[in-house]
Amino acid sequence: MTMYAGHVLRNAGHLERRHSVRRGMRLRLAAACLGGMAALSAPWVTASADDKSLNVAVSIPPLHWMVQKLAGDYVDITTLVTPGNSPDTYDPTPRQVAALSSVSLYLGIGVPFEQVWLPRLEQNHPQMQVAHLEEGIKTRYFGAGEAHHHDHDEHEGHDEHEGNDEHEGHADHGEHEGHEAHVGHDEHEEGQGEADPHLWLDPERMMKMIERTSDVLEARIPEHADDIKANEQQLLASLDALDNEIRQQLAPYQGRNFMIFHPSFGYFADRYQLEQHAIETSGREPTPREMAELIERAKQEKIGTIFVSGQFSQTAAKRIASSLNAKVAVLDPLAEDYIDNLRQASLALSKGFELTDSQ
Known part of the structure; x- marks a missing residue:
């Protein structure tokens, strides 16, 4: 089962203020709903009486794919954010x-x-287990060309973003089990950016x-642990081959x-020794001056492809592409x-570089 979330659009001026008011009302209403459920609901259980599958919730489709590959029919998955929507701006409805x-x-x-909503969910539903998959995994930070901002009332983005020298992913991935301990989000030092x-x-x-995830699922549904472990090994081998x-x-x-x-592709770029340059600046489209600078830079570098994703406006990217007679790819x-x-992302990037080299 997958839940579909509405996409929150960023607007300027009075539209943005009106949007913030509406969002605040949704947050308060959803919080009240959370409190009501906490007071009225019975303790949480692994599965309902009529359905023996484990009910699992994830934030994004790639995690849905992962859990489905690991546990198959043993789980019933709720996905909060679907393609076309953004986890940067998502607000759950009541x-x-x-x-x-x-x-x-x-x-x-x-x-x-999740940084806004998970603490509320955990507080109102202490029987629900929350596994933080990101903990202990080394985090990269947005550099100067990757300014980023999250449009949440309670999660303000940073204005300054410094470069990132961490490219630990360039080593042979076959050693991924033997890497040194990774730094989690909570160990973010001052000055590193967002x-x-x-x-x-x-x-x-x-x-x-x-x-x-495999460890968590095996602990929750131990009767299927052998199948989950076998699926884990097969999935790891597939990703190793993909890498x-x-x-x-x-x-x-x-x-x-x-x-x-x-x-959004900074980790991918770091892994394969590439560098992404973002058109978006702190969650907004570029100003006319910034647009002119981007176009001039793209001309100097003979960029033949501008990349976009379905979760964000493509207007600025298409304007730059039109000025360069370049293609737009996803x-x-x-x-x-x-x-x-x-695999498709790798192919698209390869074709983009080939187009640049042919000019």
Whole structure:
């Protein structure tokens, strides 16, 4: 079962203020709904009397894919954010919050809306287990060309973003079990800028989340532990092969950069020694001056492809592409078929570099 969330659009001026008021009303109403459910509902259980599957909630489609691959018919999955919507700006409605009353396990990943909503869910439903898959995984931070902002009343973005020297993913991924201890989100030091939440777009980090999820699922439904463990090993092998495939495909372009509207592919870029440059600046489209600078930069670098994703406006990207006589291509951070999506992203980037080299 998948829940569909509405996409919150950023507006300027009085539209933005009106949007903030509406969002505040939704937050208060949903919070009241949470409190009401906490008072009225019975203790949470692993499965309902009529359905023996474990009810699990996740934030984004790639996690739905992961849990489905690991546990199959043993789980019933609720996905909060679907393609076309953004985990940066998502606000659960009271109806969606109420639907979580049947969920006994939430697999968090640290996307922006969870930082607001998970503490409330945990407080009002202490019997619901929340597993934070992102904990202990090394975090990258948005650099100067990747300014990012989350439009939540209670989650303000940083104005300053410093560069990131961490490229730990460049080592052979075959050693992923032997890496040094990873730093989690909570160990974010002053001056590092804002943490990039798109962990899943690095196959190595996704492998770590698969291992953690497998452990959690095996503990919750031990009668299926052997099947889950076998599925885990098969899934890890598939991602290991995918990582090798992408590494070979992008090896000729190491050190190259690509232009993308929203800075969601930083982990992917770091893993394969590329660099992303974002059109979006602190959650907004570029000003005319910034647009002119982006166009001039793209001309100097002979960029032939501008990348977009379905969760954000494509207007600025299309204007830049039109000025350059360049193509617009899609890099989707939220497509559910994880392996196929990263394979398609690698292919799209390769074609973009080839187009640049042919000019």
